[in-house]
Amino acid sequence: MEGIVAVWTWIMEHLLYINLVLSILIVFFQRRDPKAVWTWLLILYFVPVFGFFFYLIFAQDFHKSRMFRIKEMEDRLRYSVENQERILRRERGDLEDPLSADYADLVYYNLEQAGAVLTLNNDVEIFTDGQKKFEDLRSQLRQAQDYIHIQYYIIKNDELFDSIAPILKERAAHGVAVRILYDGMGGRFMPKVRWEELRKAGILVGCFFPPVLGRLNLRVNYRNHRKTVVIDGRVGYVGGFNIGREYLGRNPRFGYWRDTHLRITGDAVISLQIRFALDWNYATKENLFKEERYFKTISERGMQAVSPGSTLGIQIIASGPDSHERQIRDNYLQLMHKARHHIYIQTPYFVPDDAVLSALKIAAKSGIDVRLMIPCKPDHPFVYWATYSYVGEMVEAGARCYTYENGFLHAKCVMADSRVCCCGTANMDIRSFELNFEVNAMIYDEETTERMEAAFLDDLTRCREVTREVYEARSLWVRIREQGSRLLSPLL
Numbered sequence: 001m002e003g004i005v006a007v008w009t010w011i012m013e014h015l016l017y018i019n020l021v022l023s024i025l026i027v028f029f030q031r032r033d034p035k036a037v038w039t040w041l042l043i044l045y046f047v048p049v050f051g052f053f054f055y056l057i058f059a060q061d062f063h064k065s066r067m068f069r070i071k072e073m074e075d076r077l078r079y080s081v082e083n084q085e086r087i088l089r090r091e092r093g094d095l096e097d098p099l100s101a102d103y104a105d106l107v108y109y110n111l112e113q114a115g116a117v118l119t120l121n122n123d124v125e126i127f128t129d130g131q132k133k134f135e136d137l138r139s140q141l142r143q144a145q146d147y148i149h150i151q152y153y154i155i156k157n158d159e160l161f162d163s164i165a166p167i168l169k170e171r172a173a174h175g176v177a178v179r180i181l182y183d184g185m186g187g188r189f190m191p192k193v194r195w196e197e198l199r200k201a202g203i204l205v206g207c208f209f210p211p212v213l214g215r216l217n218l219r220v221n222y223r224n225h226r227k228t229v230v231i232d233g234r235v236g237y238v239g240g241f242n243i244g245r246e247y248l249g250r251n252p253r254f255g256y257w258r259d260t261h262l263r264i265t266g267d268a269v270i271s272l273q274i275r276f277a278l279d280w281n282y283a284t285k286e287n288l289f290k291e292e293r294y295f296k297t298i299s300e301r302g303m304q305a306v307s308p309g310s311t312l313g314i315q316i317i318a319s320g321p322d323s324h325e326r327q328i329r330d331n332y333l334q335l336m337h338k339a340r341h342h343i344y345i346q347t348p349y350f351v352p353d354d355a356v357l358s359a360l361k362i363a364a365k366s367g368i369d370v371r372l373m374i375p376c377k378p379d380h381p382f383v384y385w386a387t388y389s390y391v392g393e394m395v396e397a398g399a400r401c402y403t404y405e406n407g408f409l410h411a412k413c414v415m416a417d418s419r420v421c422c423c424g425t426a427n428m429d430i431r432s433f434e435l436n437f438e439v440n441a442m443i444y445d446e447e448t449t450e451r452m453e454a455a456f457l458d459d460l461t462r463c464r465e466v467t468r469e470v471y472e473a474r475s476l477w478v479r480i481r482e483q484g485s486r487l488l489s490p491l492l
């Protein structure tokens with residue numbers, strides 16, 4: 001006991017020097033955004049020494065590793081990317097897509113920076129209600145003949161999971177290869193006995209960044225936020241819904257859950273499958289790329305193409321801390337810069353970096369109809385109040401901002417000019433841009449975008465507009481929460 005007291009006394013006597021050394025480590029040993037550095041230094045100042053341990057847990061830098069590289073997939077992707085690059089250079093946008101001439105530079109950018117191959121033979125179904133989305137998913141799971149690959153950030157042990165698990169067991173019993181991948185943080189409350197139950201039924205289960213020593217997760221700041229399902233290479237899902245009763249609107253705290261999820265049929269499904277395989281390979285060390293059957297297109301499987309003559313273009317864009325680039329964020333920026341009439345955004349968290357905030361404010365000040373929709377209630381209080389502070393800036397710039405009053409808004413969508421839209425798992429915040437593993441579908445199609453925008457406009461009837469008068473009337477306590485949360489925004 002005396003030894004502990006002596007150590008503590010020594011630390012307190014030399015606290016200034018210890019903090020100085022730790023500050024040098026934070027500033028000089030990792031390349032970070034200056035705002036994030038200053039925020040960590042502020043934490044170190046207010047929570048001496050222990051703040052550095054928080055830094056070690058929450059601020060590890062995975063950019064250097066490119067952790068998902070696998071030789072077989074790199075060779076395959078490089079051929080597809082280089083082939084489309086040659087076409088774009090030669091034709092400059094003539095990919096049989098009526099929108100490609102106007103958006104060829106965006107297609108090319110996503111292809112070059114994110115390896116996102118453009119596919120045209122696709123159909124898209126849009127789900128905004130959890131009941132309908134999971135009914136459709138269960139129906140498609142029952143039809144699986146070859147494989148089922150499921151990835152969700154959150155999987156909870158409740159009635160929704162109970163409605164899906166028996167179908168997976170039944171399909172596995174009939175020889176269908178079933179794999180489930182969940183995030184170590186998002187799946188932390190699922191009892192191990194449930195995973196063992198699935199494994200005994202022949203289902204393979206993987207955990208991305210699993211916890212150690214019980215529920216302690218040293219990589220808690222890096223979350224695999226992706227939510228995808230791929231069935232037989234025929235149909236794929238991507239969007240905002242996780243597996244839990246609140247996503248069906250059964251949690252009184254949130255009420256009705258308004259989200260957006262896509263069911264994609266067509267060649268873009270293989271891009272989702274590649275993304276799943278890369279995450280699965282990293283988490284379980286099983287190389288799925290050795291199995292050719294997992295990467296066959298609809299035509300290669302002998303299935304009928306979706307809509308004959310379809311030109312619905314999709315690029316699947318993934319981003320995460322394993323990359324130096326911010327692919328989804330930069331795609332958003334390009335969309336904003338190219339908009340000529342309107343930009344509609346739905347996001348539960350609006351904590352943009354300077355580039356995104358400036359792009360939206362410039363668009364609003366230039367006469368573009370910029371509309372932003374956020375929830376009316378928080379699920380993460382600090383993030384919500386930081387969001388509300390940025391809403392004030394948007395209103396001041398001339399954008400129209402709304403809070404969704406019919407429950408909780410969790411949709412992650414950007415729509416521009418009734419021509420293109422981007423939807424998936426990424427929020428409009430720094431965490432999604434830099435720290436989370438995310439995946440979005442960039443869609444080049446007027447009819448699909450118009451359906452997305454129609455849903456947005458319908459949601460406006462259940463919203464309250466945040467006008468300048470409304471924003472200025474907020475209480476002193478709200479203003480204090482806003483400023484405190486915004487100060488922490490680089491870390492949220």
